[in-house]
Amino acid sequence: MSDTTVSKCGKCGLCLAVCPVHRLLMEEQASPRARIQLIENYKRKKLPSSPYLKELINKCLMCGSCAANCPSGVDHYSQFMEMRQQMAKEHGDRLEIKSLVYLLAKEQRLRLAVGMAKLGRSIVPEVFQKKYRLGNIPIQNFPQLNKKPFRSTIPEEIPAKGKERGIVLYFTGCATNYIYDETGHATLELLTTMGYRVRIPRQQTCCSIPMLYHGGIEEARKNIEQNLQCFDEDDVAAIIVDCPTCGSALKKEFPSMMKKWDKDSGPAEAIGAKVTDLMSFVYDRRDSLRIDEQKAAATGPVTYHAPCHLKNCFVPADRLLRDLPFVDFIEAEDALDCCGGGGTFFYEYPEISTQMASKKIAGAKKTGANLWLTDCPVCRINLSGRLTAEDNIDMLHPARYLALILKQ
Amino acid sequence: MLSPVIKAELIKIVTKDRYLDRPEELACYSYDSFLEESLPDAAIFPLTSREVSDILKIASNNQVPVTARGAGTSVCGAPIPIRHGIVLCFSKMNRIIEANTRDRYAIVEPGVINGDLQKALAPFGFFYPPDPGSINISTIGGNVALNAGGPRCLKYGVTVDYVLGMQVVLASGKIVRFGSRNIKDVTGYKLSALFCGSEGTLGLVTEIILRVVPLPEATRTVMVTFNDLDNTAEAVADIIGSGILPVAMELMDRMTINAIEDAGRLGLARDAEGSLLIEVDGVREACEREMVRIIEKVKQHGAVTVQEAQTPADRDKLWAARRQAYGVFAKIAPDIVSEDVTVPVSKVPEMIRRIREICNRNAIKVGVLAHAGDGNMHPLIPADRNNREEWARVIKACGEIFEAAAALHGTLSGEHGIGLAKAAYLPLVMDEDSREFLTVIKRAVDPDNILNPGKFA
DSSP states (O other), rough: OOOOOOOOOOOOOOOHHOOOHHHHOOOGSSSSSHHHHHHHHHHTTTSOOOHHHHHHHHHSSOOOOHHHOTTOOOOOOHHHHHHHHHHHHOOOHHHHHHHHHHHHHOHHHHHHHHHHHHHHHHSSSSHHHHEEEEEEEEGSSSSSSSOOOOOGGGGGOOOSSSSEEEEEEEEOOOHHHTHHHHHHHHHHHHHHHEEEEOOOOOOOOOOOOOHTTTTTTHHHHHHHHHHHHHHHHHHSSSEEEEHHHHHHHHIIHHHHHHHHTTTTOOOHHHHHHHEHHHHHHHHHHHOOOOOOOOHHHOOOOOOEEEHHEEEHHHHHHHHHHHHHOOOOOOOOOTTSSSSSSSSTTTHOHHHHHHHHHHHHHHHHHHHSSSEEOSSSSHHHHHHHTTTGGGGOEEEEEEHHHHHHHHHO | OOOHHHHHHHHHHHHGGGGSSHHHHHHHHHHHSSSSSOOOOOOOOOSSSSHHHHHHHHHHHHHHOEESSSOOSSSOOOTTOOTTTTTEEOTTOOOOOEETTTTTTTEEOOTHHHHHHHHHHHEEEEEEOOOOTTTTOHHHOOOHHHHHTTHHHHOOGGGGEEEEEEEOOOTTEEEEEEEOOSSSSSSSSSHHHHTTTTOHHHHHEEEEEEEEEEESSSSEEEEEEEEHHHHHHHHHHHHHTTTTTEEEEEEEEHHHHHHHHHHHHHOOOTOOOEEEEEEEEEEEHHHHHHHHHHHHHHHTTEEEEEEEOOOOOHHHHHHHHHHHHHHHHHHHSSSEEOEEEEEEEEGGGHHHHHHHHHHHHOOOBBBBBEEGTEEEEEEEEEOTTHHHHHHHHHHHHHHHHHHHHHHHHHHHHHOOOOTSGGGGGGGGGOOOHHHHHHHHHHHHHHOOOOOOOTTTT
């Protein structure tokens, strides 16, 4: 493990205030400051490697709020990622997590697995589906998989509606490709309506964040290089992501990993500079959207959950909802708080995740809105999986919501 | 490690969920924001006064040191268990028992986070004035133990000015109560004040009754710059001397201003030798009047630019510069020493001259930052602890800064506390008989010296 990262942590403790896990558990060992100290102790051989050390390092949502708020500029995110890789190497990972890394590493494996999963789900009797839980979420509450991967159902390039204002590249992410194709279709609808030609590079693949979190460093490298290759285009207005975590990977992790691997980070930086989350892109061009008053009234009030990676790497979409005409936006008091999803965190630490998600659900219910918008697919799975029919709340990507209320 | 018998007794009190002693855990309770570290033998999370009492009885019977901890944001090493033993961590004992704005008090457990109390009071139009930099994470228990201050304490006073009463568990395990819910209360010694700043050396505070006050109707904020640091400091002394009492008067010198500009371009005047961020609050008309007088005064002292905040966003922007100062310095070098000497406000100009002279002579960088209105200096010294030669110069300069403050009738610390950081310098501001009195009190209440041993008392 490299020792080049000089920890400049002044132990001031300001990160404790913004760490969702610490705020819930109120124990120092569950804080970003402690994780940095543990990593230091491990590097200096003051603490031996142990499964418990791994657990303390991994009991983290990787939300990035500590790094975003650190006065000393400590890069917690990279340090945690590197330490997680080291711990996975020394102590292995759960079989399910290893399988996930294996699957996401190769697009064809993923496609195959998705096919099998669908088959499995159709033959498993419903009574079992009700009984089983992943994390604390009933299996039956997980979203249905797309009939076909989103990207296989659309052309590689889609022309703008009306006068063309430019070309954008679209990184769909695995969630849109395999689970929420409605988000993908809505994204295309918005972008083309605003006058953009949308190109969806065929060779794109998983952004690699799940591998980086769980020690699949070699697999990550291949994915990152493949993605860099197919997004390296000069004359594009932007590279659009609908998933904030993929977005933060493209924007920050790609250049930083290339540097770590002593490779030319120039192309990754150029790509990173063009990456923007979909709703920020829309916000900057909101004047070109025409909202249908009746449709907006018919969908009723909406509320919003700000994903951590959007908050810490881009800008949450509530500003757009607040600004658009006819949108009845009711802000939840805790809209900015973490939902406890955190990649696979909701699966690895269900008790912690459940407490955080329950608070969020209570906050959303308090607004009285029946539509709950969020950009991040993991937040959506984590929250919607815990909603019951009585809650009467549907979750959507804000893009899907906008597509629903656009004037035709 | 504690003996298996003691460990079993302690676990019986708090259950094993709230008793930590694995090496990975202990490493996380060995530090605060100060430089030193020392491992405890166990970290325990009590939930009630009764549990604290039972734990202290066992600790007393077995001569096990007990060091209290809140959020661990102390900058002087107060919660570092330098003699090992138990770290008693109050972060889970965090209920706001009562917020009574009609009678203007709040009763809280020690683990309540200062910022959470503010949030609970705001809907009633009230607040709790002490505002340390760690406001969003530090606990009221820790604030009491360190007698915490903050920028707005210039007008409102520090923690001790807001503590009406408290429940304390003594080393013997006895639970005692001092003070009451009344602002006027003359019933014997004002013992709750004794515990403010005691750093957990006399007893463990398990419940606190705090005075709370109404939020002011209006706030006015201005940023002024000067061509001369002396003039800047003179303006502070003059404004305070003229009878105006702003909420805050934050001073920054040229090095600080430029370091902030280097980091983020906030549009501060780089060639200014000194700047003041001045805020007044209260009744709207009074604020206006005070602001007019303040602007007159700073102009008399040669203010070059005067920038008044017109909107809340302007105000946030002006404060953003000041808030970033610590972080900006923390990035200059691996370590940062943030000193805390305090002098009577008329001595602020002289103290600043001396700090700069001392640091120049010892060839170390310093940014002068101060809650200038109450004479509370925060010289920030970025340095590298691994550079032994440089570090020796830093230590020497700090000693000289303490001596200079003492010579100006100042004191070692305005709001950070003594802890491990400044214990050696106490003789500069307290003579032998006075220090002996501290010892007399400490011995009387904690004869076996189990409460936070190795600290100043």
